[in-house]
Amino acid sequence: MxxxxxxxxxxxxxxxxxxxxxxxxxxxxxxxxxxxxxxxxxxxxxxxxxxxxxxxxxxxxxxxxxxxxxxxxxxxxxxxxxxxxxxxxxxxxxxxxxxxxxxxxxxxxxxxxxxxxxxxxxxxxxxLPRRPPSDRNTRAGARRHISHHYDLSNDLFALFLDRTMTYSSALFTDGDPRDPQGLARAQERKVDRLLDAAAVTDGTRLLEIGTGWGELAVRAARRGARVTSITLSTEQRDLARERVAAEGLSELVTVDLCDYRDATGSYDSVVSCEMIEAVGERYWPAYFTALDRLVRPGGRVALQSITMEHRMMRASRTSHTWMHKYVFPGGLIPSVTAVREQLAARTGLRITDRLAFGHDYADTLRVWRDSFTGAADRVRALGFDDTFRRMWNFYLSYCEAGFRSGIIDVEQITMERAA
Known part of the structure; x- marks a missing residue:
């Protein structure tokens, strides 16, 4: 009762x-x-x-x-x-x-x-409650889970993200102010480092798995790359296409609704920024096999991923948490050990470089939370009630605490496929 x-x-x-x-x-x-x-x-x-x-x-x-x-x-x-x-x-x-x-x-x-x-x-x-069967990221489940979070409203995300509309950890320098302007510069630095790691230059055929709102695709196209970007979010696809067109880059960038399992082609480089967390452990083999299949021999893959210690990942992988119930259904943060195991078992990819910068994620989240809190009236005007607002505050605070404590981290991981 x-x-x-x-x-x-x-x-x-x-x-x-x-x-x-x-x-x-x-x-x-x-x-x-x-x-x-x-x-x-x-x-x-x-x-x-x-x-x-x-x-x-x-x-x-x-x-x-x-x-x-x-x-x-x-x-x-x-x-x-x-x-x-x-x-x-x-x-x-x-x-x-x-x-x-x-x-x-x-x-x-x-x-x-x-x-x-x-x-x-x-x-x-x-x-601990166990994950329900509905949490599985089948093709239909993955579309439903991505829509649950990313299709809330582009206007909502614009209230707290910086001008780049980038929803992943920035890469700060000591001189960057921790405010929306400093965050935007740090996001551009993060994207540029991923593109550098993937060796994206003029003429590169690039696949981006997980479009976001288009910042990475735009910056890659400015280098002269030919970009195919895939997402399961209709809201993100639509805004990303608008941004690409506004930059006059539509001939270089294609943004499509497509599951990574259904992607085709051969690319010089593949980039995926904080998308693997949404894949789910059951589907890691399909994800890493897709990376290996989609990048040409000698090509590079650059991932940005939230990570956790392997023992903790194994202990929590079947648990149903508040984050799964309300924010990111179906996901699991991987460990670097798990990534290595998948690469060794299923691909010709090998890790050539890693950069961890978890404290920068804590600072990123702090700027987002300050912006979101300051926009409370505009959040309500968009039709989101006070319970939603408190849910979002808890989510941002919970994540920031995870990075400040070191219980989770974020890494850029560069891989190369054997020629």
Whole structure:
């Protein structure tokens, strides 16, 4: 049985957000969760503040991040019933907050293994929800999952992305300001490095897997490359085509709706920027086989990918998380070890260069989050409610915390196919 939150800080639409509008019941489990929270959070240096009145801005006097429980009963009930999914849903419902969510979430990430008492840790995998069959990235599933996130609204993404409309980690220098202007320059640097790694020059036949909103295709065409770019997002395809046409590059760039499994041709270079995370482990063999099939002998492949440590990837690969449920269904962040294993087993590709720059992703996310927060009224004007806005804030904060803690990283990985 469930009960509706009697006094949510904001109105939660039960039709749009059914699991956020309901509070699970279960007194015993809730009491256990309350005890675990009371023990675990102070132990890892997080201060609890309870009640309707907000805590002082910033960290506690000792510098510890603060978790503010507006509705502790609802918070503990969700945590008991749905674990980390409930933790995120509780934030969406406005039942908890923090003067600095990234600081709190970073502390959680840094001490993740300590949050569950050691005697209970072997049982943790038994309580984690398993991925539903609908999460599989069949051709139809992949189209549905990409549309779920990327076809929300080009206008929404334009509110927080920089002028390049690039939705992946930038590559900063120490002199770049961490603001939208500095971010745009850092995004151009990131794209140029990928193109350099793939040896894209005048006359290069380039395949881009995952178009984004067209920045990489445009910059490659300015070099004189002939670009085929494929995506599963109709919104991205349409805007990318508009940008290509506005630059007068339509004769050099083709942007199509196409699954990577259905791509054909032989290319001098293949570039794929933060698309592999959406493929899913079951389909990695098809993805890496496609890379090998589509690049000519002696050609190069340049990937940008979020990565995680191999042991953590293996431990989490079958779990259904808040991120899968609300933001990126069907995905899995790979490890570099997993990438090497796929290359060795299925391709003639070998890694020739790697660059890791996870802290730059944290800075990228901080600029996005600041821009998104500052555009709250315009987000509402586009038809997105406050629950969506809190979901997006949690998503951006959660990801930033992952990179600041080092629990996840991002790399550019260059490969060459044997001649």
């Amino acid at each position: 469930t009960t509706t939150n009697p006094n949510p800080p904001g109105t939660v639409d039960p039709h749009r957000w059914p699991d956020v509008a309901r509070i699970p019941s279960g007194r015993l489990r809730t009491a256990v969760a309350r005890g675990l929270v009371a023990r675990a959070l102070p132990a890892v240096g997080i201060r609890l503040h309870t009640g309707p009145q907000s805590p002082p801005a910033g960290p506690a006097e000792d510098g510890a991040p603060v978790l503010w429980l507006r509705d502790p009963d609802a918070f503990h009930a969700r945590l008991a019933h749905d674990g980390l999914i409930g933790f995120g849903e509780s934030y969406m419902a406005g039942e908890w907050d923090s003067p600095d969510p990234v600081a709190a979430l970073t502390r959680f990430a840094e001490h993740y293994e300590e949050l569950v008492p050691r005697p209970l840790q072997p049982l943790r995998h038994l309580t």
